[in-house]
Amino acid sequence: MTAHTIGRLARAADVKVPTIRFYEQIGLLPEPDRTESDRRVYQDDAVRRLAFIKHARQLGFPIEAIRTLLDLADNPDRTCEDANALAQEQLSAVETKIAQLEALRAELKRMVAAGCDGLAGDCRVIETLADHSLCAQEHAAPERLAPA
Amino acid sequence: MTAHTIGRLARAADVKVPTIRFYEQIGLLPEPDRTESDRRVYQDDAVRRLAFIKHARQLGFPIEAIRTLLDLADNPDRTCEDANALAQEQLSAVETKIAQLEALRAELKRMVAAGCDGLAGDCRVIETLADHSLCAQEHAAPERLAPA
DNA sequence: CTGGATCCTCTAGTCGCTAGAGGATCAAGC
DNA sequence: GCTTGATCCTCTAGCGACTAGAGGATCCAG
Numbered sequence: 001m002t003a004h005t006i007g008r009l010a011r012a013a014d015v016k017v018p019t020i021r022f023y024e025q026i027g028l029l030p031e032p033d034r035t036e037s038d039r040r041v042y043q044d045d046a047v048r049r050l051a052f053i054k055h056a057r058q059l060g061f062p063i064e065a066i067r068t069l070l071d072l073a074d075n076p077d078r079t080c081e082d083a084n085a086l087a088q089e090q091l092s093a094v095e096t097k098i099a100q101l102e103a104l105r106a107e108l109k110r111m112v113a114a115g116c117d118g119l120a121g122d123c124r125v126i127e128t129l130a131d132h133s134l135c136a137q138e139h140a141a142p143e144r145l146a147p148a
Numbered sequence: 149m150t151a152h153t154i155g156r157l158a159r160a161a162d163v164k165v166p167t168i169r170f171y172e173q174i175g176l177l178p179e180p181d182r183t184e185s186d187r188r189v190y191q192d193d194a195v196r197r198l199a200f201i202k203h204a205r206q207l208g209f210p211i212e213a214i215r216t217l218l219d220l221a222d223n224p225d226r227t228c229e230d231a232n233a234l235a236q237e238q239l240s241a242v243e244t245k246i247a248q249l250e251a252l253r254a255e256l257k258r259m260v261a262a263g264c265d266g267l268a269g270d271c272r273v274i275e276t277l278a279d280h281s282l283c284a285q286e287h288a289a290p291e292r293l294a295p296a
Numbered sequence: 297c298t299g300g301a302t303c304c305t306c307t308a309g310t311c312g313c314t315a316g317a318g319g320a321t322c323a324a325g326c
Numbered sequence: 327g328c329t330t331g332a333t334c335c336t337c338t339a340g341c342g343a344c345t346a347g348a349g350g351a352t353c354c355a356g
Contacts, residue, residue: 017333039321105239123231125234129204167344186305188303211343
């Protein structure tokens with residue numbers, strides 16, 4: 001039953017301070033008590049709730065799914081069909097994504113293997129990009145990679 | 149040597165009209181000629197350039213990389229080291245991503261397999277989310293999945 | 297000559313944070 | 327008591343790569 005500052009909470013859950021304020025703003029974390037000087041004061045349950053959120057994010061669940069999941073965790077007397085459905089959905093999304101990335105990997109490997117040492121005019125990488133018909137298979141990356 | 153409206157260009161390259169205007173705005177596509185009534189007029193080279201961009205995006209290259217790649221394609225007398233390096237970088241990013249997603253998939257499979265039919269209080273999905281120590285391996289999704 | 301498609305510019309929204317400005321407060325050392 | 331540096335506060339804006347929508351002009355087929 002220890003009280004935590006936002007900084008301590010952040011360290012405890014390995015999350016950045018502004019992220020906590022952001023989660024509060026969008027209603028994933030409840031508004032905590034405040035000191036007289038308006039500083040947030042958290043209890044241990046906040047650490048658990050934040051860890052839950054962090055873990056779900058690591059597993060790739062979008063915020064709105066986490067909202068549902070938290071709701072279920074808060075109400076253990078409700079049926080958990082939604083949780084199962086969300087997990088299944090997430091699994092499908094991950095599997096789709098892996099398949100797409102494997103197609104990309106194959107294409108990129110071909111590009112890299114054919115890479116040239118000379119002039120851009122003869123570069124297989126650039127040529128491959130210019131002409132989709134050179135590709136062995138269909139591929140499409142739905143979003144950016146290598147974010148940080 | 150046909151002239152195209154923006155709509156025709158969009159259909160030719162299978163890209164949305166606002167995306168073309170966006171690419172122009174950020175300087176990936178040059179500003180085209182205009183009709184008297186200010187409508188954009190494109191030549192065939194714009195179709196090729198846009199196809200190049202689209203293909204590179206499909207392969208997951210970020211815009212800034214594509215800028216470099218286009219630069220090289222525009223200057224065939226320059227060396228193509230950069231193109232090779234970018235392709236290699238992109239390949240590494242894809243491989244990292246695949247590895248992460250495979251760890252996620254394993255974790256999600258475990259969650260789904262243990263899924264319950266009953267109450268949220270007994271739900272293995274929620275329990276797994278609440279307690280990272282239940283996880284078989286490390287995992288971390290660097291970004292969202294299933295975008296569209 | 298009319299009506300629906302297409303075009304124009306501009307602004308704001310998406311997602312999940314992250315960074316920074318500008319200022320208040322706290323805790324530790326002297 | 328005083329200073330200093332860490333931490334806290336709110337607020338706004340930015341990231342990437344678009345996408346959506348408002349409000350209006352223009353084009354073309356029938």
